[in-house]
Amino acid sequence: xxxxxxxxxxxxxxxxxxxxxxxxxxxxxxxxxxxxxxxxxxxxxxxxxxxxxxxxxxxxxxxxxxxxxxxxxxxxxxxxxxxxxxxxxxxxxxxxxxxxxxxxxxxxxxxxxxxxxxxxxxxxxxxxxxxxxxxxxxxxxxxxxxxxxxxxxxxxxxxxxxxxxxxxxxxxxxxxxxxxxxxxxxxxxxxxxxxxxxxxxxxxxxxxxxxxxxxxxxxxxxxxxxxxxxxxxxxxxxxxxxxxxxxxxxxxxxxxxxxxxxxxxxxxxxxxxxxxxxxxxxxxxxxxxxxxxxxxxx
Numbered sequence: 001x002x003x004x005x006x007x008x009x010x011x012x013x014x015x016x017x018x019x020x021x022x023x024x025x026x027x028x029x030x031x032x033x034x035x036x037x038x039x040x041x042x043x044x045x046x047x048x049x050x051x052x053x054x055x056x057x058x059x060x061x062x063x064x065x066x067x068x069x070x071x072x073x074x075x076x077x078x079x080x081x082x083x084x085x086x087x088x089x090x091x092x093x094x095x096x097x098x099x100x101x102x103x104x105x106x107x108x109x110x111x112x113x114x115x116x117x118x119x120x121x122x123x124x125x126x127x128x129x130x131x132x133x134x135x136x137x138x139x140x141x142x143x144x145x146x147x148x149x150x151x152x153x154x155x156x157x158x159x160x161x162x163x164x165x166x167x168x169x170x171x172x173x174x175x176x177x178x179x180x181x182x183x184x185x186x187x188x189x190x191x192x193x194x195x196x197x198x199x200x201x202x203x204x205x206x207x208x209x210x211x212x213x214x215x216x217x218x219x220x221x222x223x224x225x226x227x228x229x230x231x232x233x234x235x236x237x238x239x240x241x242x243x244x245x246x247x248x249x250x251x252x253x254x255x256x257x258x259x260x261x262x263x264x265x266x267x268x269x270x271x272x273x274x275x276x277x278x279x280x281x282x283x284x285x286x287x288x289x290x291x292x293x294x295x296x297x298x
Contacts, residue, residue, distance in 0.1 A: 007083040008092060011063055017055035019284060020164050023187065024048040026287055027168025029294045031177045039114055043171040046107035047123070051164055053103065056096035058134060060089050065138070072205030107171060116173060123170040126163055133160040150212040151224075154199065158191035182239040183290060189235045190283040193228035196221060197267070197276040222267045229279065233260045236286055245293050252289030256282040 028036075028044040036044070063070065063079050064086055071080045078084040084092075104127065111120045137156045139145025146153035162184040169180040199211040200221050213221035236257055240250040259282035266275035 004083075007078040011060050011078045011084055011089060011092065012056040012096065013059040014056075016280075017052045017059065019280075019287070020055045020161070021048040021052040022284075022287055022291075023161070023164030024051050024168035024171075026183065026291055026294075027165040027170075027175075027180055028172050029291055030165075030179045030183060031169045031174040032172050033297060034295045039110060040172060043107050043110050044168060046103045046110065047167060047171045050100050050103035050107065051167065053096045053100035057093045057100060060093040060096065061138075064089055064093070069202070069205045069209075073202040074205075111171070119170060119173045122173075122175050123167060126167045126170050126175060130160045130163045130167070133157075133163075148209050150210060150215050151196070154192055154195035154212060157195055158188045161191040162188035179239070179244055182235075182244050186232065186235045186239075186286070187283065189228060189232040190279055190286075193225050193232055193263075194276045194279040194283075196225045196228060197272050197279070200225070201272040201276065222270075222272075225275070226264055226267055229260055229263045232279070232282075233257055236260070245290070246297065249289075249293035249296070252292045253286045254289075256286030256289060259285065 024047050025044060028040070032040065063077060067079045067086070070077050075081060079086060079089060107123070108120050111117075111123070133156050135145075137146045137153055137160075139147070146156050165180055165184045165187055166175045169175045169177055174180065196212055200213045200218055203211065203213045203218060212224070216224070236253055237250060239245050240247055240253070259278050263275050263278050266272070266278060
């Protein structure tokens with residue numbers, strides 16, 4: 001029983017998916033502080049759960065479609081290891097997608113009951129745009145997706161991740177708030193650096209994809225990943241330095257910045273898994289720091 005739960009947790013990438021839910025919450029907290037009405041809390045909760053379950057389904061879909069490459073890159077993952085069958089993974093995918101749509105519609109219903117038709121429109125556009133990006137990345141009807149096109153595919157995934165923050169803010173009617181846009185840019189830069197490093201890590205197993213490291217070489221890709229990490233560091237601190245967030249609150253995201261600085265040594269030592277793990281942890285810690293800042297500002 002415990003092993004089965006662990007296998008589905010790995011299939012759905014529960015930790016990464018929870019980061020999507022947190023991104024929605026951050027988008028809402030940044031524009032609204034902690035002064036939530038019951039209706040606001042319901043909308044943010046519905047939207048956050050919708051994103052989380054969508055990510056569950058998308059991660060399961062990726063494992064189903066990438067099972068052959070995972071036999072080389074990730075033989076311990078649930079499908080290539082035989083812990084979960086492809087049929088069971090597909091059932092899990094469908095259930096997660098249905099739940100995602102139900103929570104999305106619940107959020108729209110709540111917005112409609114409050115007469116927030118503009119928020120329904122903006123949220124719907126952001127949701128549709130994120131799904132379109134993921135479809136373009138994966139490809140449909142036998143057509144190769146952008147994941148076969150190197151860096152543009154990495155950027156596509158990074159932008160889709162950054163849209164979680166916009167989605168959360170859109171539920172409260174403020175997707176274009178300058179604080180939200182700053183955070184979305186930060187999330188995109190973190191995610192892009194991590195996606196490039198993940199492709200370096202998987203270069204030998206990605207026999208059916210021409211990834212960025214394959215195009216430019218592993219060392220050049222590591223150099224680009226470090227430049228992108230530095231960009232993430234700049235975008236992490238800039239909102240505090242230019243007054244978008246209180247300057248003294250920069251202390252709350254400083255631990256995330258410290259982790260980013262450690263990435264260079266990991267790349268130099270060719271410890272790519274450790275490097276992308278540091279970026280993931282840095283993003284999560286920075287998100288927490290921004291939530292604390294937003295709550296204190298009110």
